[in-house]
Amino acid sequence: MKKILILGNSHVGCLKLALDDKRYEPEFEVFFIMKGGDHFLNEFQISENTIEPIGSFGYEVFNDQFGSKTPQHLDQFDKIIVFGLQLLVQGVGTDWKRRVLDLNKGYSSDVLYQSYVDSITSTLHYKILRLLSKHCKKVISVSSPLPSEDNEIFNPLTSDSKFTEPLLFKQIIRETIESLGFMHLSTPLELLNESKLATKLQFKGNSHSHLNAFGGELIWRSWEQYIIED
């Protein structure tokens, strides 16, 4: 049976919910290594083709997932998925508003492009990909789910039909991550509302930015072919 390792933060919760509810029953073995917020690298260290716990929370996770605190070789996994960890199509969280304002300030296209790239490379997601890129080739990068459509901060921006910036950002994310030799997947379209910039309410989890088990199931299914293929 194939072994899949998922590295992530709180967004991973929806995947676990989907498994617990048996909404998705994988034909592969799944291991989760996660830490909420942006503290992943405080708990886990990636080096020399291994991942090991370095914090008390990390030890707990390892015990729970592998029954041991010992470092795990990354090459035992058929695929490693890096999920969430600050990488959002719209940039980073609510700071998206500032990006929208920047669009009309007369910045050059080069400097705006670079500001997007810098936002991506400054995320924990990208930093982990960089660490993995030294040792692994079988990594899939997946950005955080988009905020739900009732998100007050985000929603006003989605009403502008001429607003194509997120699509550009999506493309830059893909280019930046592919330059590391990894595949990047964004949120499956079935989760999104008409604007394609927000998650439908029916998939909203316990906050604007988290998905429920239904959302988790759709995400699992959107990855399936990439996980199964060699």
Next chain:
Amino acid sequence: LENPYQDLSTEAFWKLAVALKDYSEIENVWNPKFHLKQSDSLITYGSCFSQNVGWALRSKGFKWLITEPSPYGLSATSKKSFSYDLFSSRTGNIYTTSLLKQWISWSINPRLVPDEIWTANDRFFDPFRPTIEPNGFASKEELLQSRKNTLVAFKQSILRADYMVFTLGLSEGWINSTHNYEYPMCPGTAAGSFDKTEHEFFNQSFTEILRNLKISLNHMRKLNSKLKVILTVSPVPITATMTGKHVLTANSGSKSTLRAVCEELYRELDFVDYFPAYDIVQSPNSKGKFYKENWRNISPEGISFVMNNFLQSLENKFGKYPNVDLSTPATNDDEICDEEILQAFAK
């Protein structure tokens, strides 16, 4: 025998103030005219050395006014590449007093800005800020919008500032002799192409440098009557000279002329002070320690020493600043010196 030297403080005597001291012990080199407060808005312009001034003052809790901020998300490295946060607006290096005068005049009346634009490989370069975008602009419109932004931001910075720190860098430069405007760099070095029928070298005299700086100061004070100016001279030597002289004598001729202009204005104008960054770095007992291996760029330690001297002098005269730790370095890694491109032309 009695004489007026007997009552002077130790700072007045070379032996006591310099020769018998380690370079690191030299103090009170500057007797500041103005009591800078941390809440005062400071703007910085000038040659590449002045890039260190804003960073150093900000690191010590002073309000370095940036009127042309970078877009959200741009990293510190990229800001440097795109010339953000080097000066208070994105003018690039202003090496000469005539170039300062030109920027002021264009910011007041943007219609005076020439329409010259350089192109290469389908990219567009601003002759007046040739290295501001590492690969040039994507279109002419983008370039013009960016320049317009900078002119507005430059004027805004003068209108809003309490103090301007301006670093004089060079006396040599290049003009378009047909239309009588100045380039910050010789066309054909960083971008553009050199045309000997149109591009003319100059090496300004004391009188010309002084006149241009006085006109600049007058314009700025008309915009902002409360503006005070702290002049410095860049201790970074000239990269290459077109005077026909040895670069060593060309450099000392240029720097001493700039230094003399500062002295003249310091004496004449009560709203102008001179901070002796040049004098500190050039002090013989530093034995060149403030320079990097190329004997041109100033080391981070040198910059930190100079800027700590700036603050120490203010504290000695006006009292300690809250939350300012002079024991920590005040530096900004490597400055962006466009003229170093000229080094590439050395045989």
